[in-house]
Amino acid sequence: MRSLRRAAEISQSDVASGVGVGDSTVAGWELGSSIPDQEKLPALARVLGHQLDDLFPRVGPPDLKDLRCDAGLYRKETAAIIGTKSDGPVAGAESGVRRLRDRYIPALADAYGVTPEELKQAQERSFAKDQDREQDHDEAAAVEEVPRTLAAKITLILERSYPAGAPGAEEIAEAVNAHAGASVTTAEEIEDLRSGKKEDAAPVVLEGLAEFFRVSRLYFEPADAVPLQVYEGLRLMWDVKEGKVGRVRARGLGAEGLPAGVLSILNDLAAELERAERDANR
Structure with a gap:
């Protein structure tokens, strides 16, 4: 930031005025003691004379929060855009908890400078990120919880x-x-x-x-033996859930596969699921 500002012969006060913050805030950004809010990046790029994507490149397509921040809007400002008392609907969609109602989408898309379809696609990315975060959290917790010795x-x-x-x-x-x-x-x-x-x-x-x-x-069992058993069991049950498995076989894994007793139990489970599904469709 300092190099770009000086190259453009712009003072810290000019940047502060253009972005809507104090001079000390800009000084902190340049020193690295603080970073700008994501909502401030579009205005900062304009003041420095660069495209937003060039100055602050993004990895991958935008999610809902990215679109809002690219428009330079704070979340609290979205309540007026969609005509609600709070920004709760937008907060829920950005965090992957609850999707936007259809009537909110045209107004938000217009405010964000995108098409309704682009906004919907960004919303799906927000939900996908939330699922990834939950999975990462669960996996991290499992790693901490599983005893090895x-x-x-x-x-x-x-x-x-x-x-x-x-x-x-x-x-x-x-x-x-x-x-x-x-x-x-x-x-x-x-x-x-x-x-x-x-x-x-x-x-x-x-x-x-x-x-x-x-x-x-x-x-x-030793730690390296248990994950294999768990993996095979999860793979098998996923196939059952997806309807890909009727009767379960050891898949040629021999001694490294599931024990015969476990396979027998899972075979019975698969058969029971098939019967339940047939009964439900009658």
């Missing part, structure tokens, strides 16, 4: 599943031994597994832990 998995269950008081290592060891029908572990080993001092356990111990905590045995 055996100690973390045990700790997570103890912390989340027993609000009235978690069982002790001795109680867990007794339950695992009872499940195995033999002495396969001790309270000391359970405590070592929970603390991370011991990083793995015999399969029979893991089976007993899964039985005691009432979770799938897959929960205690």
Whole structure:
């Protein structure tokens, strides 16, 4: 900004006057201590003698907020444009919560300098961005939540599943031994597994832990094995949802695919969904 302003022999006061802000605000922009509102960019580009898209290039087509800001309008100003008491309808559409009513579209399109069809397309991009944000948030939360080590998995269950008081290592060891029908572990080993001092356990111990905590045995599988199972399950259920699957097969994945028991359950699910759909269409 400073280079362009000086090249055009324009003072900070001239820029401030043209954009409608104070001199100190322009100084802050040039120093990098603050940035202009997106709504100010069109006026700033005009004052500096450049096209908006050249001075502030955008990646991808505009969404609803982009169109409004390109017109130099703050959201609160849109209430008068569409004839409502507040800017709620525009706020909802920009955030991907609720689409604009048809009667608002011509007036907004005219104010934004675009066609009604262009405005509708921008609205769909706003909704797509909101879905992407939700997905990113969910994925980030999942990454934070999924425990990777055996100690973390045990700790997570103890912390989340027993609000009235978690069982002790001795109680867990007794339950695992009872499940195995033999002495396969001790309270000391359970405590070592929970603390991370011991990083793995015999399969029979893991089976007993899964039985005691009432979770799938897959929960205690190595981290790289679980995502594959989850991925295949999600892919299969998506196909069912899309109506692409009748009876489900292992798709030639062999040992790397879903376990036979899981496939059997999902087969039954797919068949049940087919029956329900046929009944609904009768």
